[in-house]
Amino acid sequence: MKDPARPPAFWGLAALLVAELAAAAAVAIVLLVDLVAAEPSSLATALALTVLVLIAVAWMAVTIVGLLRGQAWVRASAIVWQVLQFAIGLGALQGSFAQPAWGWPIVAVSVLTFALLFVPSVVRATQGRGSREG
Known part of the structure; x- marks a missing residue:
């Protein structure tokens, strides 16, 4: 067996990060629809906010992929995201x-x-430092 079984806390973390990704994606979709369907009071602000949310969606998706690969950097990425989300x-x-x-x-x-x-x-489940190639 290449990887040990992942603990329930790992899967709980993964589920919460996926839920956060889904919420951020939903916000991105709403912003994109509003950008097309409604006339924003400031086009520059609407575009900037939409781009920032799309970057956040990409960030979360990459973080989840890294988590599933057991990489150590995901903890730092997820911590930063949690601090930003807490502030929001x-x-x-x-x-x-x-x-x-x-x-x-x-x-x-x-x-x-x-x-x-x-x-x-x-x-322990996220201590990988490189690729998972065998």
Whole structure:
């Protein structure tokens, strides 16, 4: 057997990262549709936001592929993403346009995913430093 069985915490982390990817992809689709169907008040801002979200989708997809390959760099990538996502969630909870209905889930998923990144079995499962060629 080439790779040892992956622990449940690893698969929990993978599931949360896939859920985050799906959410980011959904936001990207909405932004793309709005860009085409609606007239933005600032085309430059709408384009920049759409491009940033598409970059985030690509980032998450690459991170998930690296996770499934057991590579060590994914922990750093996922930690950075969780910090950014946590900040987005906190921002959604504040101000006159606060949206706690989606702010709290973002914060909760960020904290849970962040914690899973430091579970010893997940750290062991993601210690690969190069390609997995035999």
